[in-house]
Amino acid sequence: MTAALLIERAAYRLEVAEHGRSASLTTATGEQLATLRLLAAVDRVGVPDETLAVSPPRLVGDTLTVERRSTAWARAGLTCACHDDRLELRAWVEGEGRITDAHLLAGRSLLPGQTDGYLPSGSRFRTLFSPSPSGALPPVRPEPAGAVLGVLGDGEAGRQHWLFTPPPLFLALSTAAREEEAAEWTGLWVTAPVDELSFVQLRYDAAAGGFGIRLEYEGHTEVEGAFATPTLVLAPGLADPFAGLERYRRDVVERGHAPAEEAVSRGQSPGHVPAGEGPAWWRAPIFCGWGAQCNLARGGPGIAADFATQEAYTRFLEELEREGLVPGTITIDDKWQEHYGTNAPDTSKWPDLRGFVDGCHARGQRVLLWWKAWDAEGLPPEHCITNPDGVPVAFDPSNPAAAEQLRGVISGLLAADGLDADGLKIDFTARTPSGHALARHGRGWGIALLHRLLEIVYGAAKAAKPDALIVTHTPHPAFVDVTDMIRLNDMLGVDAEGTLPSVVPQMRFRADVVRAVCPGLPIDTDDWSVPDLATWRDYLAAKLDIGVPALYYSTHVDATGEAFEHEDYAALRRAWNEWEAQGSTPRR
Secondary structure, eight states: OOEEEEEEOSSEEEEEETTSSEEEEEETTOOEEEEEEOOEEEEETTBOOOEEEEOOOEEETTEEEEEEEESSOSEEEEEEEEOSSOEEEEEEEEEEEEEEEEEESEEEEOSTTOOOEEEEEEEOOOEEEOSSOBTTBOSEEEGGGOEEEESBOOSSTTOOOOSSSSOOSEEEEESSSSGGGOSOEEEEEEEOOGGGOOOSEEEEEEETTEEEEEEEEEEEEEEEEEEEOOEEEEEEEESSHHHHHHHHHHHHHHTTSSOOGGGOBSOSSTTOOBTTOOOGGGGSOEEESHHHHHHHHTTSSSOGGGGOSHHHHHHHHHHHHHTTOOOSEEEEOSOOBSOTTTOOBOTTTOTTHHHHHHHHHHTTOEEEEEEETTOOTTOOGGGEEEOTTOOEEEEOTTOHHHHHHHHHHHHHHHSTTTTOOOEEEEEOTTBOOOOTTOBOSSSOOHHHHHHHHHHHHHHHHHHHOTTOEEEESOOOGGGGGGOSEEEOOOOOOEETTEEOOOHHHHHHHHHHHHHHHOTTSOEEOOOTTOSSHHHHHHHHHHHTTTSBOEEOOSSBOTTTOOBOOHHHHHHHHHHHHHHHHTTSSOOO
8 A cells, every 4th residue: 555644643653545545554563453444435315325536635734634426425525633642533425315324434436446345444453342231242252243332222133232222332442362462452432412423323343354333324314415423533552441431431521422420410400419429318229129020920820010019019028128128219110000101000000109109208218110211102193203104113202292291291200299209210222213214203313312312301300309310221421411320231141142141240341331431320230130049149249349239039039939048138138238338339
């Protein structure tokens, strides 16, 4: 490759080819990292973006610009800001259309002699770190395994990246074959104001010796004149992935793309609570009945949701109290409500939910209600995102009328003249709507639309009850203004690829990610689903290092049906007492 430009910085060297289509990236000591493709492809509905010509690269100050002729846009190009410690790349286009996918560090060429289809960047990377728990894939994995970061996923094969939605939009890469051999890492992250994160997923698409970044917009981001992608940062020379995560968070905050800790308020109403200064009850031990519900359903005719009843929860608490265990917070889990969308209590299960809440308050306990994000059950179609048949598939937070209806629902759950509950456990954020043909009322999609949904819920909750506790599994720096606590989410057991890592390392890893990117937020340790009683005992001992101890069972673990023994209750009492003695904060 003949170099037209040589850009030398403290952390790297960038040799830009004379033709402007690629650049060689090396460390400051000369180790080859990647051959970066200085093309891009911003596909629009009906027209894939292909490059017809590339202008000579231009360097003005620290900014490299490569303009190209596109089959999809009137003008197109890429800028690369070359700072001392990082590269910042953005693809831009001018014209009109709805974006389907944006490919960065990759593109398609129709140049004479270069009609080779999709062209990824080349790389020497062999190891990849992802902060998003992903099925049987370990956090540090062979680079060709790739990664997906976003707001979609479930337990199905190939989609098991739903536990953090969204996770940090950060990856780390090393040329070493194994983690323990990596002397340094290259951070790769994407950042923009949260309203501009209108894609459902970021994919690290790995190929043999190559890679590209794909942002999936699904045709819901409209260009009317000009558009630039979020900033893609490449930062060589990181000591390790967690140092990279902390740097990613600092970078996002410094750009104003996420609130600084000291600027975050726990809601906008009078009496809001600054981040990290929540009321003491937020950090009291939590009892969530989901595991106990699952145990009642084990081997029986019903499903776990059938046992979200007033009778069952009264019994769960009595069973614990007989053993000297009085949790500070009780979470009533799926499905206490008649319809997920309207969230009115199912009176056949909860004849007096307000009375139950009042009884807990009289004993000095608080109550959280499990709230299922996105579900359209019971809602009118006009308040929903719909498929081409007009069938509701998800709540539509872009609809002002729907947003106002949701504010009323949340107020009814938390206000003193409603159910008077004390907060929400928000689940299923991975059900963020996805699909090119879906129809919504207003703008916004993907990560941005999820943030809008939580913004509505969070604001209404704080207006109804300023110290309401909102628990989510959204450890992205831009989401700290719509959550008070991060839940580590479900433990994973076995899937088609084999046995996953043991529970305690899984949960310690997730907690480390949360602390790196949301350092002001307390952590809900979760407790479901442990594979057996022995594992539950191991995790109980580790919770005091991690966060707020959560208990999901009252008498048995559901996976095996093993009953708690006398010593298990004694261990719980000791753990909860020790948690209080250490100031209700992790001891690490």
